[in-house]
Amino acid sequence: MNLQKQINEYIATQPEPKRSEMQQLHHMILALMPACKLWFLDGKDDKGKIVSNPNIGYGSQTIEYANGKNREFYQIGISANTTGISVYIMGVNNKKYLAQTFGQKLGKASVTGYCIKFKTLTDIKIEVLKAAIQCGLDQASIQP
Numbered sequence: 406m407n408l409q410k411q412i413n414e415y416i417a418t419q420p421e422p423k424r425s426e427m428q429q430l431h432h433m434i435l436a437l438m439p440a441c442k443l444w445f446l447d448g449k450d451d452k453g454k455i456v457s458n459p460n461i462g463y464g465s466q467t468i469e470y471a472n473g474k475n476r477e478f479y480q481i482g483i484s485a486n487t488t489g490i491s492v493y494i495m496g497v498n499n500k501k502y503l504a505q506t507f508g509q510k511l512g513k514a515s516v517t518g519y520c521i522k523f524k525t526l527t528d529i530k531i532e533v534l535k536a537a538i539q540c541g542l543d544q545a546s547i548q549p
Contacts, residue, residue, distance in 0.1 A: 411445040412461050419485050426490060426526045430483050433531070434463050437538060441465070444479045458491070460484035466496050466545050480545050481538055489524035494538060496545030507537040 416427045435441070444462030448455050462479025469475050482493035497503060500518030508516040513528035515521075521537060523529050 408443055408445055411447075412443065415445065415459055415461065422525060423485055423490065427483065427485060429526065430490065430492070431461065433535065434481055434483070434538065437535065438463050438481070438542065442479075444482075458484045458486055460491075460493070462493075464542070464545075468495070480542060486522065489522060490526075492521045492534065492538070494519055494521070494541035497541050498544070503537060503541075506540070507533055511537070 412431070416424060416431065418424075419427055441464040444460075446457070446460050446462065448457045448459040450456045460482045461484070462482045464480030465477055466480050467475050468478045478495060479493075480495055482491075482495070484491045484493070494503060497519060503518065503521065504516040507521075508514075510533045511521065511529050512523070512533070514523040521529075521534065
């Protein structure tokens with residue numbers, strides 16, 4: 406199955422209103438990153454065991470691990486979770502940056518080092534979410 410079909414099917418399996426909101430986020434991120442590499446991670450490890458929620462990724466960056474190994478991974482990701490939606494903003498070095506910069510302005514959301522989690526888009530300010538995503542993209546592009 407091709408990547409776009411996997412993404413469409415993943416979004417289609419979500420109950421409303423999460424389905425419409427995931428679709429809206431998908432289009433919003435594609436508008437911010439029109440030529441980006443797309444990813445779909447089904448949440449399973451190499452042995453087929455479920456280790457995370459499936460997620461859609463956008464863009465590409467190299468993650469460097471403490472042991473010196475590198476791996477390509479997405480810059481921005483979205484995932485449905487049991488209580489709502491998670492948006493992952495990878496590549497931000499300061500783990501307090503997202504919460505300190507966008508947490509208070511965002512609305513009803515939980516913000517960690519790289520994840521913004523909310524129940525529904527109506528609980529947050531979408532323009533602030535866009536700004537957080539753009540900030541993550543800008544930070545990732547200036548890293549050595």
